[in-house]
Amino acid sequence: MLKYSDFLADIDVQIALKTVMVHVMLRWVGIQQNQIDGNALLQKDA
Structure with a gap:
């Protein structure tokens, strides 16, 4: 039988993982967006 505190700790872990x-x-x-922006700038210069 899980104690209530164990249940709360488990929820905290799940929230932390999701965060x-x-x-x-x-x-x-x-990072992907920066790479796309960088490529667009490179193409503009070329």
Whole structure:
């Protein structure tokens, strides 16, 4: 039988994991966007 505190700790872990995942996704999307912008600038110069 899980104690209530264990349940809360599990929720905290899940929230932390989701938060990390969101940050990683946003970072990755931002990097992709920067690469696209950089490529567009390179093509403009060429």
